[in-house]
Amino acid sequence: MPNRQDSLVESGETRHITAALTRSSAGTEDLRQLEAGLDSLQSDAARKARIDWSRILLPGAAIVVLIIFWQLYVSMGFKRQDLVPGPLDVVAQFGHLWAEGKLQEAVWTSLQRGLVGFLISVAIATPVGLLLAQVAPLRRAFGPLISGLQVLPSVAWVPAAIIWFGLTDATVYFVVFLGAIPSIINGLISGVDQIPPQYRSVGTVLGASRLQMALQIVLPAALPGYLGGLKQGWAFSWRSLMAAEIIAVGGTIGFGLGSLLDQGRVLSDMTVVMAAILLILAVGILIELLVFGPIEKRLLRRRGLLAGSTR
């Protein structure tokens, strides 16, 4: 059955050629100009970044609405005021704690411990995670254990830690490590799993050694997943820290936010309890807004992954 291409051979005609079969540009300069024209046609014009006020106003409005509801509920008087204090009572307690210097001490102690514990966890978890992700037998052996550790609430380690280390900072850090390290390792491993296989092929073709592959290709490629792991690792270390501080009070353990919360409970002072809870929450939100948010946004924007997201 003769088709178009076959008849082309027989008649030797060239009328139906759809793509250029011969040189289509006249010399290097012409080619350079054509390419430059096409490049500018196919590239987006750079968009200018503006401050988007809705990012600040909307969350602000949400908080105001919640506080109004809180105040309304308290004003209706279903419960005794000392059991459910209103926003104004809690604000007064903040002022009190500030004047006593307790607020500053508690935030500083906890934040410092949380950050130090988190940074040490990162330093331990990163090489271990990279090793597990790159060496299959190790991953098979330890992968399930590490996933399991992530599921185990790190508070479960508090009694053991108190028996081993007593009421010292070591107890607090031990619990923080067991909370943060597994989730950072898992984040890094899942980040590595999502790397397009082609990146490794490119690395091989470019002649990367095992170490170069791990540090210059795998680690940067896995950065979005790794960052997710870091965020979760921070959340876990902050939670574990609070749990440890609430349970382990006294000894040489300093006065942190968890201790403040526990003190409020002992004194049956609901305003102190509420103030401590709000401070724990505020520190978490501030770290997200000031540290992880900007890093993540920058990372995604640089890789062109931000378009169309609701961030």
Next chain:
Amino acid sequence: MPVVLENLGKRFGEGAPVLDDVNATIGPGEFVALLGASGCGKSTLLNIMAGLEAPTSGALEVPSDGAAFMFQDAALFPWLTARENIELALRLRGVGKAERRVEADELLELVHLGGAGDKRPHELSGGMRQRVALARSLAQDRQLLLMDEPFAALDAITRDLLHDELERIWKETGRTIVFVTHNVREAVRLGQRVLLLSSRPGRVVREWHVSEEHRTDAGLAGQLTGEITARLREEIRRHAK
């Protein structure tokens, strides 16, 4: 001879061979188009030449320093700028820091992207990305350049221009190029020699020489394209049962 393939065979596991008894010789500075229908093992053959896969039988001779490779999608690293992508190839080759910058800029200039060095891959068009990938593979500084359907995903206008561009760069740099494609026109446009690979198993069944006249005479090129297409279709028809 940069590349000699002797009775090369490849099978995955216990399945039917993908490549069987492939014989070819590619001379220094030659531009060879490797043509075949889908599933004929062209990419496998290229991967074997690149050392990404091992053959199961036969022998092959490739340059001892390996080959540069260009993939179908640009496969640029999204966390690096265009220049940094090229610099990474230079760095993995062991080029010093000061020279890297100079050499990367020269390579960008060679692919006519002098002004786009600081852009990130997602800010570049498909054609620009492929040119950065070409510059990166040239940064490897290997005599042999293997290309796996590098222009298959581009629009026709861009592809025509990149054909001119690749021909120009090939002439300027004197590389030996093996170019895999399933596009007969592309094979005729670029190759000095077109090798047709049969499908299942892949084997070199026919080869054509493309002369300098074919580059300028559209009639002659069209005739050759028709002839190769007819032979390719014959090969495809064999599989209709």
